[in-house]
Amino acid sequence: MSELLIKNGFVFDPLQGIRGDRMDIAVKDGRIVETSALQHPETIDASGMTVMAGGIDIHSHVVGPKVNVGRLFRPEDKLFKSPLKRCNRMEMGFSVPSTFKAGYDYARMGYVFVNEAAMPPLHSPHVHEEIRDTPIIDNAAMPVFGNNWFTLEYLKNHEIENNAAYTAWLLRATRGFAIKVVNPGGTEAWGWGLNCENVHDPVPYFEITPAEIIAGLIETNEHLGLPHSVHLHCNNLGNPGNYTDTLDSLKLAEGYTPKNNFGREQVLHATHLQFHSYGGDSWGNFESRAPDVIDYVNSHDNITIDIGQVTLDETTTMTADGPFEHHLRALNNLKWANTDVELETAAGVVPYIYSPKVKVCTIQWAVGLELALLSKDLMRTFVSTDHPNAGPFIRYPRVITWLMSRAARDATMKTFKWLERTIDATSIDGIDRELDLYEIAQMTRAGPAKALGISNTYGGLAPGMDADIAIYALNPENMPENPEEIEKALSRCACLLKDGVVTVRDGEVLTEPPKRTVWVDVKVPENAQVQRDIYEHFLRYYSVNLGNYSLFEEHLFNPRVIEVDTTQ
Amino acid sequence: MKTVTLTMTNPPELYLEGQNITPDAFAGKTAAEIAAIDVWEGKLKSPLGKYFTVEGNGGATAAETRIILRGDCSRLKRVGQQMTAGEIVIEGDADMYIGGWMKGGKIHVKGNVDSFCGLAMEGGELIIDGKAGHHLGSSPRGEWRGMQGGLIRVAGSAGNDTATFMNGGTIIIGGDADIHVSTHAEGGTVIIKGNAKGRVGGQMVKGDIYVFGQIENPLPGFKQVGEVEQEVDGVKARFIHYIGDLGERHPVSKGKPVYGNIYTRI
Numbered sequence: 001m002s003e004l005l006i007k008n009g010f011v012f013d014p015l016q017g018i019r020g021d022r023m024d025i026a027v028k029d030g031r032i033v034e035t036s037a038l039q040h041p042e043t044i045d046a047s048g049m050t051v052m053a054g055g056i057d058i059h060s061h062v063v064g065p066k067v068n069v070g071r072l073f074r075p076e077d078k079l080f081k082s083p084l085k086r087c088n089r090m091e092m093g094f095s096v097p098s099t100f101k102a103g104y105d106y107a108r109m110g111y112v113f114v115n116e117a118a119m120p121p122l123h124s125p126h127v128h129e130e131i132r133d134t135p136i137i138d139n140a141a142m143p144v145f146g147n148n149w150f151t152l153e154y155l156k157n158h159e160i161e162n163n164a165a166y167t168a169w170l171l172r173a174t175r176g177f178a179i180k181v182v183n184p185g186g187t188e189a190w191g192w193g194l195n196c197e198n199v200h201d202p203v204p205y206f207e208i209t210p211a212e213i214i215a216g217l218i219e220t221n222e223h224l225g226l227p228h229s230v231h232l233h234c235n236n237l238g239n240p241g242n243y244t245d246t247l248d249s250l251k252l253a254e255g256y257t258p259k260n261n262f263g264r265e266q267v268l269h270a271t272h273l274q275f276h277s278y279g280g281d282s283w284g285n286f287e288s289r290a291p292d293v294i295d296y297v298n299s300h301d302n303i304t305i306d307i308g309q310v311t312l313d314e315t316t317t318m319t320a321d322g323p324f325e326h327h328l329r330a331l332n333n334l335k336w337a338n339t340d341v342e343l344e345t346a347a348g349v350v351p352y353i354y355s356p357k358v359k360v361c362t363i364q365w366a367v368g369l370e371l372a373l374l375s376k377d378l379m380r381t382f383v384s385t386d387h388p389n390a391g392p393f394i395r396y397p398r399v400i401t402w403l404m405s406r407a408a409r410d411a412t413m414k415t416f417k418w419l420e421r422t423i424d425a426t427s428i429d430g431i432d433r434e435l436d437l438y439e440i441a442q443m444t445r446a447g448p449a450k451a452l453g454i455s456n457t458y459g460g461l462a463p464g465m466d467a468d469i470a471i472y473a474l475n476p477e478n479m480p481e482n483p484e485e486i487e488k489a490l491s492r493c494a495c496l497l498k499d500g501v502v503t504v505r506d507g508e509v510l511t512e513p514p515k516r517t518v519w520v521d522v523k524v525p526e527n528a529q530v531q532r533d534i535y536e537h538f539l540r541y542y543s544v545n546l547g548n549y550s551l552f553e554e555h556l557f558n559p560r561v562i563e564v565d566t567t568q
Numbered sequence: 569m570k571t572v573t574l575t576m577t578n579p580p581e582l583y584l585e586g587q588n589i590t591p592d593a594f595a596g597k598t599a600a601e602i603a604a605i606d607v608w609e610g611k612l613k614s615p616l617g618k619y620f621t622v623e624g625n626g627g628a629t630a631a632e633t634r635i636i637l638r639g640d641c642s643r644l645k646r647v648g649q650q651m652t653a654g655e656i657v658i659e660g661d662a663d664m665y666i667g668g669w670m671k672g673g674k675i676h677v678k679g680n681v682d683s684f685c686g687l688a689m690e691g692g693e694l695i696i697d698g699k700a701g702h703h704l705g706s707s708p709r710g711e712w713r714g715m716q717g718g719l720i721r722v723a724g725s726a727g728n729d730t731a732t733f734m735n736g737g738t739i740i741i742g743g744d745a746d747i748h749v750s751t752h753a754e755g756g757t758v759i760i761k762g763n764a765k766g767r768v769g770g771q772m773v774k775g776d777i778y779v780f781g782q783i784e785n786p787l788p789g790f791k792q793v794g795e796v797e798q799e800v801d802g803v804k805a806r807f808i809h810y811i812g813d814l815g816e817r818h819p820v821s822k823g824k825p826v827y828g829n830i831y832t833r834i
C-alpha cells in the first residue's frame with residue numbers, strides 16, 4: 001500500500017475547473033483519491049509550485065518504421081549529441097531520438113501519454129515493438145485509413161456499416177487506437193506519381209474524392225462511437241494558398257454530432273493546422289491565413305485542433321503524405337526516403353532546417369502561434385510540433401513559453417532576418433495575449449485527454465484517475481521575469497508521478513514504472529461480406545498471408561484495452 | 569609556445585580514442601593534469617597517463633600549446649578532433665579520424681594515417697607525410713555539410729571517397745586517389761598529383777578538381793569545354809577543362825549556371 005500526499009501546490013485541473021487553487025492531492029496505490037482516504041502518507045512538498053496532471057501529446061511521431069528510417073538515414077542527428085548514459089538505457093538523437101530517449105525526455109517534461117500519429121497497419125508489429133522499448137510513457141497508435149483500399153472501396157459506395165466492420169477488424173489486427181487520415185486519397189494517388197490537391201480531386205482508379213473519404217470516415221467513427229474522433233491531416237499540406245482547401249476539409253464536419261460514451265465532443269480533429277493555414281499563391285507572396293482558419297474553428301465546436309508549431313530547429317520531416325515529402329525534397333535538395341505500404345499507405349522522410357533567416361520559416365513560426373493565441377477555446381486547441389515535422393517535442397517548453405510571454409516572442413522575432421516581412425505577412429505582432437498556466441493545462445492535458453476520449457483516466461486530477469501528476473517549479477503568483485526560466489522549469493519537471501510512482505525528480509529520471517499500450521477493441525455484429533472481402537483481398541493483393549498479418553499477442557506490451565460494444 | 573611530449577609506453581590492446589588529445593584540452597594544464605585526462609580503450613575510460621608518459625606543461629592557451637606524440641601511435645584515433653588552435657606533431661603512424669572537425673591550428677603526421685582524417689574540417693592544416701586511408705576530408709556519415717575550409721596535404725596516396733560533400737578548403741594528394749572524389753561537392757578544391765581511378769566528381773554541383781595524371785574511368789556526366797593554363801600548387805601547367813556533373817542540379821549565378829570543374833593535365 002503506497003500513499004502519497006502532494007501538499008500545498010497551486011493545482012491546475014481544467015477537467016474539474018480548478019484554477020491554481022492551493023490544495024493537496026492524495027495518491028493511493030497508483031490512483032488519485034480523496035485526501036481523507038490516506039492514513040500514513042509520505043508527503044511531497046509542492047508549496048510555491050505548479051501541480052498539473054501528466055501531459056498528454058495528441059500527435060507525435062515517435063515509434064514505428066518511418067521514425068526508424070529517420071533514425072537510420074540521419075546518423076548526423078546523433079553526432080556529438082549522444083555522449084551520455086544518464087539512465088538505464090543509452091540515449092541518442094535529437095530530432096529522431098532513440099526510443100529510450102523519447103520516453104525519458106517526455107517524462108522529464110512531465111508527460112505521461114503520447115499518441116503515435118501514424119501507424120502503417122502492415123507494419124504494426126514494428127510500431128508495437130518500439131512502443132515496448134519507449135520507457136515510462138503510455139502509448140497509443142493510430143492506424144492510417146485515408147488511403148486504404150478497403151476504406152476507399154466501401155466509402156465509394158457509402159457502405160458505412162461495412163466500413164465500420166472493417167475498421168473494427170483493423171483496429172484489433174493492429175491493436176490501434178483511432179482512425180488516422182493522412183492526405184486522404186492523395187497518398188494512394190502518389191502510387192501513380194499523382195496527388196489529390198483538394199478535397200474534390202478524385203483518387204485515380206477509385207472513383208472517390210477526399211471529401212467523400214473524410215465524411216465517410218466521420219460517419220464510420222460516430223457509427224462505432226470510438227473514444228477519439230477522426231484525426232485528419234488535410235490535403236495539400238505545406239503549400240501557399242492551402243487554407244481554402246483546409247476550410248473545405250473542416251466544413252465536411254458540419255452537421256455531424258459526436259456519438260460516444262467517452263466524453264468526447266468533437267467529430268473531427270484537424271492536426272498540425274499550422275501547415276494548413278497559408279495564403280498567397282507562391283513562396284514569394286506566402287502569408288498567414290491562420291486568422292481565417294481559427295475563426296472557423298472558433299465557431300464550430302465539433303472540431304478540435306493541434307497547432308504543429310514550428311520551433312526553428314534543424315529537424316526531420318516524416319509523414320504518410322508521400323507526395324508532400326517528394327515536393328519538399330525538390331525544395332531543399334536534401335536526402336529523401338520514400339516507401340509504399342501495399343494497399344494501405346506510403347511514407348516519406350526528408351531532413352529540414354527551419355531557419356530564422358528564411359522568410360517562409362519565420363512566417364510558419366508565426367502561423368502556429370497565431371492559431372493558439374487567436375483561439376477562443378483552448379480546450380479544443382492543443383500544443384504540438386507534429387514531432388518531428390515542425391520541430392522536436394523537446395521544444396514544447398519553448399512553445400509554451402512563446403504562448404505565455406510576449407517578451408519571449410519578441411526576443412525570438414529579433415533573430416529573424418525578414419522580421420518586417422514576417423510582421424507584414426502575419427498578425428503575430430498585433431497579438432499581446434499571454435496565456436496563463438490554466439490555459440496551458442487545457443492545451444496540454446485536459447483538452448487532448450478529452451479529445452482522445454480518455455479523460456476518465458488521463459489529463460486530470462479527480463479521485464479515481466491514474467495518479468499521473470507533474471509538478472513544476474513555477475509559482476503562478478510570482479512567475480519569473482525571464483521567460484527562459486519558464487522554459488527551464490517546464491523542460492525538467494520538479495517531480496513526475498507516473499501511476500503514483502515518483503519517476504522524475506528535479507528533471508532526473510529515477511525509475512521506470514511499467515508503461516502501457518492503450519488500444520481500442522470494438523465489438524461489431526458479424527459481417528460475412530467484410531470477412532469475405534478481407535479474405536479475398538489477402539488472397540489477391542497482399543504479399544503477406546492473412547494469418548500472418550494481425551499483430552501476434554507477444555508483440556503487444558502491457559495492454560490497456562478500451563472496449564466499445566456496438567452490438568447492444 | 570610550450571611543448572607537451574606524449575610518449576606511448578604502454579600501447580593499448582584495443583584502439584585508443586584520443587579526442588581529448590588536443591591543444592584546447594591541454595592548454596593551462598600541467599603535465600600531471602594532462603596525464604589525468606580521459607581516454608577510452610573500447611568502452612573503458614582511463615587516464616591518458618596509463619598509456620603515455622607526459623613531459624612538459626601546456627601553454628596558457630591552445631594557440632600556445634604544441635603536442636608531440638612519440639612511440640607507436642598506430643592504434644590511436646581522433647587526435648586533434650575539433651581543435652581550434654595550436655600544433656600537434658605525430659612522429660609516426662596514426663589511426664582514424666585524425667584532425668576530424670578541426671577548426672584551426674596545425675597537425676603534422678610524419679607517417680601514414682587510416683580513414684576519416686580531416687573529416688568535416690572547417691579550418692587549419694593537416695599535413696600527412698605518408699599516405700591516407702578512405703574518406704579523407706569527407707563528410708561524416710549521413711551529413712551533407714562536408715569539409716568547409718582549411719588545408720589537407722597528403723604526400724602519398726589516398727583511399728576512396730575523398731572530399732565527399734566538400735564545400736570549401738583544399739585537399740592536395742601527392743600520389744594517386746582511389747574511386748569517388750568530391751562526390752556531391754558544392755565547393756572546395758581537390759588536387760591529385762598522381763592518377764585518379766574513377767567516379768571523379770559524381771553528382772558534383774560546384775568546386776574544382778585537378779588531376780595531374782590520368783582519370784582511369786572518367787564519368788559520362790562531364791563535358792570537355794576547352795583548355796586552360798593555370799598555376800596549381802606552385803606548378804604552372806596546361807589542363808583540359810571539363811564541366812559537370814551534368815546529371816546534377818546547378819545553381820545560377822549572374823544568369824549563368826555554375827558547374828563543377830575537372831582539370832586534367834595535358
Ligand SMILES: [Zn+2]
Nearest residue numbers: 059061117386
Ligand atoms: Zn503528423
